[in-house]
Amino acid sequence: MYNAKKQKIKERGLVEALKEQAEQCKSKHELDRFIGRFSQRETLEALKKASKPSRADLANVIREKVLELIFSKGDVADRAYLYLYGLMEELEIEPEGRFDGYVTLADQYLCSPELGIVEKILLSELKATALILKGEPQEAIKEHLKVLSTLHIHEAANVGVDVFVKDFCQFFSISMDELFEALSESLTLEHYLSLDFVARRSIFNWSLHIFWNIPSFYNNPRWMELYPLWRAIFEAHLGRGELDEAMYVHFYIYHKMGNHFQSQEEWKRFNEEIVKVAEPHYKACTAALPSCKEHTGGSGKRLIGFLRDRVVENSPYKVEWSLLKALMQNEEFREKYEVKLYLMGYVEKSDDDPRILQSYREIGIEVVDVVTPLIQGAGYYHSHLQKALAIRERIVRDGVDILISPNNGYDISDFIFISRAAPTQVYWSHGNYVYDVEGIDKRISHCGVDKYGFSFEKFAVPMDRERFYNPPIAKSKIEAERAKYPKDAFVLGVIGRLIKVDSDEYLETIAQVMRQNPQTIFIAAGSGNAESIRAKVEKLGISDRFYMPGWVDPHLYGHIIDLWCDTFPLEQGESAREYTAKHEAPLMVRLIRLSRVERSAELEEWLEEYRGVAMEVCENRGAAVEGLYRFIESEQRIQPLDTKGYIEAIHWSINEGSSKNIRDNKAYWMRIYRQVVARKLSQDLLSVFANL
Incomplete structure (x- = not known):
């Protein structure tokens, strides 16, 4: 009781002190220094706890001082005055009409096409400050963000506005509702189409490069609420013949939506509403382009081209690089094929990593970059259509025989496939099994492909285990990180994009396991x-008992998690394979949504396909092949068919499957199983690509 009363006195004292300091300000310079207090966390917290009458008294004093020392003298308030948002937020105070004239003045000049970016920023800050002091702080932020998001993002960055916006939104925990109110008005079709090219592109650039990177907004599933507006703009650009802008919005939708999709149904909807809608427009644009070579093959080596969005050290890179390394080490493959990597230059996602580019060159892959000159100088305002045409022209000129795209809905790769850039065009699925665009001749996948109406040629990738999956980690480093968590706890977990964890069914299942x-x-x-x-x-x-440490070193945490609880309905991909590669007897439970009949048929198919190699490996190791078969069949215990089985499998893994005898037996058979798979991969890989 005493401490609470003492705290109230302290808070009231701070607000009273602020009021006295404001009253004592005699010049703009003194007022500027005083306003700087409102960007301090201590001041904000005190204001939140202070009574509304005391806050209102302070606000009225500051209003008078701003009018007296700044606005009445024709001066401009500094950017720091926007931090008065914290004082005025949720404050019931009489609106001050004397600020209306400054709002109107700013609006009049903001309409002028002659203004430079600095003038626009100053006028927008004037309007926002006036609205805040009038008593409309939410309206102030909405209007300010509307103006800023139409400004050239690179020029705005030159004067530090991008950093200010990120800091401001984090400092005041600006909500998605407040952000969306501004963006929704900007993206309303009539308003959007009234803007020039730079302003239109800027709205998307600010959303992707500024707002998206604010922690509370990053990868937030609520972004999908804006899809109807994005889609309407996309269709409008197509209808108006503005193909380049349509292609950019196509990419933007793919990037924002794809980060949140958790099912094949969602990808199918995207394919129907975006890919297939764009298809006839892309086809019409490419109708007069020079044709590619008519047939695959001819004298000399055949050329395989791979299309890449950008080259960074992510899971698709690890899979692709391991595949190409294995192929390029095969003498028979090198005699028949050469391989080139064609960059699409999606700098909107990230720049290419020079170190990763060099890793391709080191294994004999030529990297073709015709897009950098088109991006330089234009930055995020470059033309996607020009890039697509330049890449296609180079692919055709190089005489690519087989073009492989691991992309499943990018505007540029769609455009190139639709235009028929090579006699054989192959879609390589990394998990999207419903992607379909004109120009796909064959489909391949290294994943466990479900049946969604398309036939895939399956293959497995011989991953470079030591490079990607199990690099050496000091035991002391593992122990130090493990010490951050309860000492005797059994650690369940996963590593990867949290969108896959954010499933009600999955989290409810995990909660039931943890309660048991x-x-x-x-x-x-x-x-x-x-x-x-x-x-x-x-x-x-x-x-x-639920920890979210953020991004971590997967090689470190792969040794901390005791049992990998794979996500559903969207499964983990390379991160799961990385985890298993770190352990001789990995503990992993994965939900396999098949019927018992389908499960049995799948097992029989695997046993038949691998029988010859399995018998050879087991004979060389002095093991009974029947023992290997029994081991593979027993592993179905931790690959349940439903959530009830999933819970039971985790419970068994914790209480029995982690015992020394079971782990030792599993480690023995896992070594044999891995050798069987590796040998079969080396036999199959060349034949898959030879049949393309």
């Missing part, structure tokens, strides 16, 4: 939907 096994904790390592997940696990009652 109180010795467990869960680590969801990765970036993305942390706030959404935190809210859900709090409702489920497991928040105190």
Whole structure:
């Protein structure tokens, strides 16, 4: 009681002190220094706890001082005055009409096409400050963000506005509702189409490069709420013949939506509403382009081209590089084929990593970059259509025989396939099994492909295990990181994009497991939907045992997680394979949504396909092939068919599957199994690509 009363006195004292300091300001310089207090966390917290009458008194004093020392003298308030938002937010105060004239004045000049970016920023800040002091702080932020998001993003960065906006939104925890109110008005079709090219592109650039990178907005699933507006703009650009702008919006939708898709149904909808809608327009644009060579082959080596969005050290790169390394080490393949990598230059996602580019060259892959000159100088305002035409022209000129695209809905790769850039065009699925665009001749995949109406040639990738999956990690480093968590806990977890964890069905299942096994904790390592997940696990009652450390070193955390609980309905990909590669007897539970009949048929198919290699390996190691078959069949225990089985499988893994005898037996058969798979891969890989 005493401490609470003392705290109230302290808070009231701070507000009273601020009021006295404001009253004592005699010049703009003194007022500027005083306003700087409002960008301090201590001041903001005190204002939140102070009574509304005391805040209103302080606000009225500041209003008078701003009118007296700044506005009445024709001067401009500094950017720091926008931090008065914290004082005026949720404050019930009489609107001050004397600020209306400054709002009107700013609006009049903001309409002028002659203004430079600095003048626009100053006028927008004037309007926002006037609205805040009038008593309309939410309206101020909405209007300010509307103006800023139409400004050339690179020029705005030159004067530091981008950093200010990120800091401001984080400092005041600006909500998605407030952001969307501004963006929704800017993206309304009539308003959007009234803007020039730079302003239109800027709205998307600010969304992607500024707002997207604010932690509370990053990868937030609520971005999908704006899809109807994006789609309407996309269709409008197509209808108006503005193909380049349509292609950019196509990319933007793919990037924003694709980060949140959790099912094949969502990808199918994207394919129907975006890919297929763009298809006839892309085809019409390419009708008069020079044709590619008519047939695959001829004298000399055949040329295989790979299309890449950009080259960074992500999971697709690890798979592709391992595949190409294995192929380029095969003498028979090198005698028949050469390989080139064609960059599409999606700098909107990230720049290409020079180190990764060099890794391709080191294994004999030529990297073709015709897009950098088109991007330089234009930055995020470059033409996607020009890039697509330049890449296609180079592919045709090089005489590519087989063009392979691991992309599943990018505007540029769609455009190139539709235009028929090579006699054989192959879609390589990394998990999207419903992608379909004109120009696909064959489909291949290294994933466990479900049946969605298309036939895939399956193959497995011989991953470079030591390079990507299991590099050496000091034991002391593992122990130091493990010490951050409860000492005797059994660690469940996954590593990867948190959008895959943010599934109600998955989290409810994990919660049930954790309630049944109180010795467990869960680590969801990765970036993305942390706030959404935190809210859900709090409702489920497991928040105190559910850890989200953010992005982590997967090679380190692969040794900390005791049992990998794979996500569903969207499964983990390379991160799961990385985890298993770190352990002789990996503990992993994965939900396999098949019927028992389908499961049995799949097992029989595998046994038949691998029988010859399995018998050879087991004979060389002095093991009975029947023992290997029994081991593979027993592993179905941890690949359940439904959530009930998933819970049972985790419970068994914790209480029995982690015992020394079972782990030792599993490690023995896993070594044999891995050797069988590796040998079969080396036999199959060349034949898959030879049949393309």
